[in-house]
Amino acid sequence: MQPPPAEPGMPEDEVDTPALLLDLDAFEANLDMMASLLAPTGTRLRAHAKTHKSSVIAKLQMARGAIGQCVQKVAEAEALAWGGIPDILVSNQVVGARKLARFAALAHIAQVAICVDDAEQVAAIEAAAEAAGVRIPVLIEIDVGAARCGVEPGPPAVALAEHIAASKQLRFGGIQAYQGSAQHQRTPEQRAASIAHAVESSRRTVEQLRQRGLDCSIVGGAGTGTFRLEAASGVYTEIQAGSYAFMDADYARNSDAPPFRHALFVLATVMSRAIPGVAVVDAGHKAVAIDSGLPLVWDRPGLRYAGASDEHGKILIEGGTPPGLGEKLRLVPGHCDPTVDRYDWYVGVRGGRVECLWPVSARGGMA
Numbered sequence: 001m002q003p004p005p006a007e008p009g010m011p012e013d014e015v016d017t018p019a020l021l022l023d024l025d026a027f028e029a030n031l032d033m034m035a036s037l038l039a040p041t042g043t044r045l046r047a048h049a050k051t052h053k054s055s056v057i058a059k060l061q062m063a064r065g066a067i068g069q070c071v072q073k074v075a076e077a078e079a080l081a082w083g084g085i086p087d088i089l090v091s092n093q094v095v096g097a098r099k100l101a102r103f104a105a106l107a108h109i110a111q112v113a114i115c116v117d118d119a120e121q122v123a124a125i126e127a128a129a130e131a132a133g134v135r136i137p138v139l140i141e142i143d144v145g146a147a148r149c150g151v152e153p154g155p156p157a158v159a160l161a162e163h164i165a166a167s168k169q170l171r172f173g174g175i176q177a178y179q180g181s182a183q184h185q186r187t188p189e190q191r192a193a194s195i196a197h198a199v200e201s202s203r204r205t206v207e208q209l210r211q212r213g214l215d216c217s218i219v220g221g222a223g224t225g226t227f228r229l230e231a232a233s234g235v236y237t238e239i240q241a242g243s244y245a246f247m248d249a250d251y252a253r254n255s256d257a258p259p260f261r262h263a264l265f266v267l268a269t270v271m272s273r274a275i276p277g278v279a280v281v282d283a284g285h286k287a288v289a290i291d292s293g294l295p296l297v298w299d300r301p302g303l304r305y306a307g308a309s310d311e312h313g314k315i316l317i318e319g320g321t322p323p324g325l326g327e328k329l330r331l332v333p334g335h336c337d338p339t340v341d342r343y344d345w346y347v348g349v350r351g352g353r354v355e356c357l358w359p360v361s362a363r364g365g366m367a
């Protein structure tokens with residue numbers, strides 16, 4: 001872990017860069033907004049920690065009503081469980097005896113659950129649970145349109161659920177029905193059509209499970225781009241949105257974008273003004289993810305982040321006030337999740353000053 005780039009009380013423009021900056025007013029407003037939007041629906045929030053990788057942020061979400069957290073990796077589950085988070089779903093498949101042994105061990109300190117889409121995975125989890133002396137809830141992931149992971153909805157999912165229910169070490173926990181490819185479809189009509197298919201696939205599977213005497217206590221999925229659709233469906237019981245807390249630039253490109261504020265920034269310093277019309281900042285590929293597009297320069301009209309190399313970001317000066325050498329600029333990442341994973345610390349700021357420093361405790365948790 002690197003030393004923190006700031007100290008509480010420090011002015012924002014003295015923070016060492018590049019740094020992961022969290023605007024606390026916007027961040028807290030986002031948490032409150034999600035809580036208020038979900039409250040009338042009766043749908044629970046199981047916020048996705050693959051976005052923030054922080055037990056501190058997880059606790060703030062749970063203080064506002066989230067019932068737990070999702071993660072994608074065992075290492076992320078470990079970081080949250082060791083940080084005191086009591087309810088964690090690995091919303092992904094895990095393969096490998098060592099990883100499953102680590103996962104099963106967590107059941108001694110937290111309520112943990114996991115997803116499968118194959119009977120071989122069930123057998124491996126069962127062996128790990130037996131060795132650890134625990135009983136583990138297992139959800140079946142169904143493919144609701146993303147064509148990534150998941151068993152086919154309907155009878156194949158029911159057969160796998162019956163297999164889980166027959167185990168002494170496992171408990172059938174429900175279904176995972178996440179339509180990831182719908183999150184960044186640009187028009188409301190596209191997103192509505194994708195989620196309508198996901199809802200119908202989930203509804204049909206839940207009904208067939210009930211016909212076989214299997215209660216589906218969790219129907220989980222949804223993301224920041226579509227959560228209102230799943231929450232209104234009457235089928236989904238848990239929403240797994242994560243990016244809402246930060247609101248990256250790519251979600252803002254959606255038509256009828258999610259109603260959240262940009263709260264996460266990469267703070268960068270202008271390190272060169274040698275070329276007319278160009279400012280170079282110290283935030284390139286290693287500082288900000290560009291898989292979902294280049295970052296936006298925040299609140300500086302006329303400045304456009306135009307390209308990145310390993311340690312440099314090229315900003316074109318197309319109008320407005322040119323930045324000076326040494327000036328600090330806020331960049332809105334295109335994709336918050338992999339951007340967060342580049343940093344050891346959140347620098348929380350309010351009113352132009354550093355208020356807090358939070359470790360990114362699950363950073364690099366790939367196993």
